[in-house]
Amino acid sequence: MQLTSRSKVVSNKTMTFKERIYLPAIFSGMMITLSHLFKKKVTIQYPEQTRPVSQIYRGQHTLKRDEIGAERCTACGLCAIACPAEAIIMVAAERKKGEEHLYREEKYAAVYEINMLRCIFCGDCEEACPKEAIFLTDRKVDSDYQRKSFIYGKDILVEGIEPDKRVDVSKRETAAVAEFKTHKEYDHNKVLKRNNK
Amino acid sequence: MTSEYLIYKSLLVVLVFVITLVVAMYSTYAERKIAAFLQDRIGPNRAGPFGLLQPLADGVKMFMKEEVIPGTSNKALFILGPAISILFSFLTGAVIPWGSAVNIMGSEYSLQIADVNIGILYLFGVVSMGVYGIMIGGWASNNKYSLLGAIRASSQMISYEVAMGLSIIALVMTTGTLSLNEIAAQQQGWHWNILIQPLGFLIFVICAFAETNRAPFDLPECETELVGGYHTEYSSMKLGFYLFAEYINMFISSAVIATFYFGGYNMPLIARFVHDSNALAILGVVFLFAKIFFFIFCFMWVRWTLPRFRYDQLMNLGWKTLIPLSLLNIVITGAVMMRHEIFQLFVK
Numbered sequence: 187m188q189l190t191s192r193s194k195v196v197s198n199k200t201m202t203f204k205e206r207i208y209l210p211a212i213f214s215g216m217m218i219t220l221s222h223l224f225k226k227k228v229t230i231q232y233p234e235q236t237r238p239v240s241q242i243y244r245g246q247h248t249l250k251r252d253e254i255g256a257e258r259c260t261a262c263g264l265c266a267i268a269c270p271a272e273a274i275i276m277v278a279a280e281r282k283k284g285e286e287h288l289y290r291e292e293k294y295a296a297v298y299e300i301n302m303l304r305c306i307f308c309g310d311c312e313e314a315c316p317k318e319a320i321f322l323t324d325r326k327v328d329s330d331y332q333r334k335s336f337i338y339g340k341d342i343l344v345e346g347i348e349p350d351k352r353v354d355v356s357k358r359e360t361a362a363v364a365e366f367k368t369h370k371e372y373d374h375n376k377v378l379k380r381n382n383k
Numbered sequence: 384m385t386s387e388y389l390i391y392k393s394l395l396v397v398l399v400f401v402i403t404l405v406v407a408m409y410s411t412y413a414e415r416k417i418a419a420f421l422q423d424r425i426g427p428n429r430a431g432p433f434g435l436l437q438p439l440a441d442g443v444k445m446f447m448k449e450e451v452i453p454g455t456s457n458k459a460l461f462i463l464g465p466a467i468s469i470l471f472s473f474l475t476g477a478v479i480p481w482g483s484a485v486n487i488m489g490s491e492y493s494l495q496i497a498d499v500n501i502g503i504l505y506l507f508g509v510v511s512m513g514v515y516g517i518m519i520g521g522w523a524s525n526n527k528y529s530l531l532g533a534i535r536a537s538s539q540m541i542s543y544e545v546a547m548g549l550s551i552i553a554l555v556m557t558t559g560t561l562s563l564n565e566i567a568a569q570q571q572g573w574h575w576n577i578l579i580q581p582l583g584f585l586i587f588v589i590c591a592f593a594e595t596n597r598a599p600f601d602l603p604e605c606e607t608e609l610v611g612g613y614h615t616e617y618s619s620m621k622l623g624f625y626l627f628a629e630y631i632n633m634f635i636s637s638a639v640i641a642t643f644y645f646g647g648y649n650m651p652l653i654a655r656f657v658h659d660s661n662a663l664a665i666l667g668v669v670f671l672f673a674k675i676f677f678f679i680f681c682f683m684w685v686r687w688t689l690p691r692f693r694y695d696q697l698m699n700l701g702w703k704t705l706i707p708l709s710l711l712n713i714v715i716t717g718a719v720m721m722r723h724e725i726f727q728l729f730v731k
Contacts, residue, residue, distance in 0.1 A: 212689065219421045219688040229425045 241357040243324040244307045247300055247338075248345050248353040250319055252290050255347040258319035261295035265311035265320055273304035274311060290317075298343060302327045302336040312358070313367070321355040387490075395496055399476050407630040408438040410679060414630075417683045445623035453616050457523040464520025465617065465624035471512045472631035478502040479638045480564045482648045482668040485661055494668065495564055502563035503551060506639065507544070510594060514540045516628065517596075517603065521613035532612030535694065536603035540594055542701040547590035549709035550583045553716040554643060567647030572654075577644040582712045584644045586705055591640060593701070595632040598686035602694060637678035638671070645674050 204210055230237055239245075250258050261278035279296035281289045288294075311320050330336065345353045412427065412434070419426030427434035452461055482494035499505055514537050521533020557579050558566050570576060577584050593600040604612030614625045641647060648667030657663050692700070718725065 216684060216688050219684065222423055223417075223420045225423055227420075227425050228423050231425075 239324050241324060244309050244322040246302070246323055246325045246327045247305075247311070247343055248321055248323050248355065249298065249340065249343045250321060250353070250355065251345055251347060254287060256286070256288055256290040257294055257344060258290055258317045259295050259298065260291045260293050260317055260319070261298070262293075262316065264314040264316065268310040268314035269305075270308060270310060271304045271306045273301045273306075275299050295340070298340050300338050300343065302338055303333060316367075318359060318364075321353075321358055323353055323355060323358075325353075391492055392496065395494070396477075399481070399496060400473065403473060403476050403631055403634060406634045406675075406679075407627055408442070410630040410633060411441065411626075412438045413679065414683050414686075417680065418687050421684070421687045442623070445620050448619040450619040450621070451616075453525060455525045456616065457525070460519050460523035461616075462621070464516050464523055465621045465628070466516075467519060468513060468516025468628040469624045469631070471509050471516065472628040472635065474509045475506060475632075475635045476638075478505050478563050479635070479642060480567045480647055481671060483568070483660075483664045485664045487661075493564070494664065498562060498564045500560075500562045503555065503561045506563070507548060507551075511540070511544055513628070513632065516625075517613050520617065520625070524613075524616035526616050528610045528615045529613050532603045532609045532615070535609075536596060536613055539596075539600065539602060539697060539701075542698065543590045543593035543600075543705070546586055546701060546705035546709050547594065549706065549713060550580075550586040550590065551643075553583045553709070553712045554580055554587075556713070556716050556720060563642055563647075567642050567649065570646040570649050572649070573651050575644065575646040575649075580644065580712070580716070582708065583716075584640075586709050586712065587643065588640060589700075589705060591636045592682070592685065593697075595636050595682070596629060597633065597682055599689040599691050600697065601686075601691060602697060633679060633682050634675065637675040637682065640678050641671060641674035647671055 252258050261276050263276060263278075266272075266274040266276060275297070276295045276299070277297035278293055281292050281294055307322065309322050312322055327336075345351060415437070416426040416434075418424075427437040430436040430440045452458060477496040478499060480493075480495040480498075484491045484493045486492075517536045517540075518533050521529040521531075521536070524530070554566075554576060555561060558569055558576070560566060560569075566576070592598075596603050602612075603609075604614065609615070614622055617625060648664075648671040650666070650670040653666060653670075654663065657666060
C-alpha cells in the first residue's frame with residue numbers, strides 16, 4: 187500500500203565520486219540553511235504579542251450577571267454534574283430579603299469554585315447551564331507558582347457590576363445556542379438525565 | 384630596549400588580549416543569534432537592545448554559580464585543566480599580524496606582538512598544547528564520560544594535526560617562509576594564497592574545524608553520547624573557561640585562515656584609493672577583522688548545518704583521506720614549482 191507520493195525506494199548502490207567527496211552535498215545543505223537566515227521568523231514574543239484566538243475560544247470561565255447586576259447562577263449544580271473533570275464545587279444558599287439586587291432567584295451559590303488545574307475547558311458546564319450563568323471566554327488562565335491559587339472562587343469568576351467590567355460573551359451566547367439548548371433530545375440533556383438517575 | 388618600546392609592546396599585548404576576550408564573548412552571542420536565525424527563530428533579545436548584554440549576563444551567571452569539585456577528582460589537575468586550556472588559547476594571538484606597521488612620529492610600530500621567524504612552528508606548538516588542557520581536565524574528573532570525551536578529543540586533535548601540518552608544508556614551500564608577517568605581506572593585491580593552494584586551503588579548513596572541536600567534529604563534547612564530554616564534571620567559571628577557550632580558538636583559527644590563505648590585512652585595489660600608509664594600516668586591520676568575522680560566521684554556519692561525524696568516519700576522513708590528499712598536494716606543489724627543471728630533464 188502506498189501511503190505517500192513522496193516515498194523513495196532505498197537502494198544500497200555504491201556512491202558516485204561526486205557523492206563520495208561530499209562537498210557538493212555539503213555546499214547545497216549550507217545554501218539551504220543560509221536561505222533560512224532571511225526567512226520570516228515564526229516566533230511570537232509572548233507577553234508583548236499574543237497569538238490571535240477565535241472569539242469562541244474556550245478559556246477562563248465567567249459567571250454572568252443579569253441586566254440589573256444580579257447574579258444569574260441559582261446553584262442548581264448541573265454544571266458540576268456535567269463536568270467530566272469534576273472541577274466545580276458549589277455551596278447553595280437562600281436569598282434573604284433585601285438581596286434581590288444581588289441574586290436573580292431565591293437560591294444562589296454562596297461558594298462557587300472551579301479548580302483550573304482540573305478543568306479541561308470542554309464547555310460542558312456552559313452547555314448544561316439552564317440559566318445562561320456560566321460561560322467560557324477567550325481569556326487565558328494566568329500562570330502562577332502555587333497550586334492552591336488555581337482554585338478560582340467567586341471573587342475571580344463573577345463578572346463586575348460596572349458596565350466596563352462586564353465580560354462580553356455575545357459570540358458564545360447567540361440565539362442559535364439558546365435554541366440548541368431548548369432541544370431536550372440532544373445529547374447534552376440526555377447525559378444529564380442519566381447522571382440524575 | 385627603550386622604555387618606549389616596552390610601553391608600546393605591553394599596550395599591544397593588552398589590546399590584543401582585550402579584543403580577543405571581547406570577540407570571544409560576543410561570539411557566544413553571535414552563535415546563539417545565528418543558530419536562531421538559521422532555525423527561523425529570533426534568539427536572545429531580552430537583555431539590553433537586541434539582547435546585546437546577553438554575554439555579560441551569561442558571564443555573571445557563570446561566576447555566580449556554585450563551584451563543585453568532585454570529591455574523587457584529582458584536585459590540582461582538575462583546576463589545572465581549564466587554566467591550561469584558556470592560557471594556550473590566548474597565547475596563539477601573539478604571532479598573528481593584525482596589520483601592517485603604523486608610522487607614528489618617525490618610528491615604525493608593527494601591529495604584531497612578536498614577529499618570530501618561526502611563527503608557524505610556534506602556532507603549532509601552542510595549539511597542540513591545548514590538547515593537554517582537555518586531556519588533563521577529562522582525566523582529573525574521574526568520570527567515564529569525561530575520560531571518553533578527553534580521549535576522543537586528544538586522538539582527534541592529534542590525527543588532524545598531522546594533516547594540518549602537511550597542508551601547511553605545501554604553503555611554506557610556495558611562500559618560502561615560516562614567518563606569519565611575511566606570509567601576510569607577500570599576499571599584496573590579488574596574490575592571495577587561496578588561489579595558489581586551493582586544495583591546501585580546503586584541508587586546512589577541515590582540520591581547523593577538527594582542531595577547535597567544532598561541529599561536525601564536536602565528538603569530544605557530544606551531548607547525545609557523552610553527557611557533556613570532557614567538561615561533564617565542571618561547573619561555574621571552570622566550565623566557562625573551557626567554553627570560552629573554544630570560542631577563542633575559533634577566533635584565532637579564523638585569524639590564521641585569513642592570514643594564511645586570504646591575504647591577512649591585504650585587500651585588493653585599496654592601494655589605488657588610499658595612499659597614506661597609516662590609513663592603509665588601519666584599513667588593513669578593519670579588513671582582517673572583516674575576514675575573521677566572516678570565517679567565524681562560517682564556523683557557526685557549518686555547525687548548524689551539518690550533523691556530527693561518527694567516530695570511525697572521523698578517523699577514516701583524517702587518516703585515509705586528508706593525509707593522503709595533503710601529501711598529494713605537497714607533490715603537486717613541488718612539481719609545479721620545479722616545472723622548469725623537470726621540463727629540462729625531459730628535453731635533454
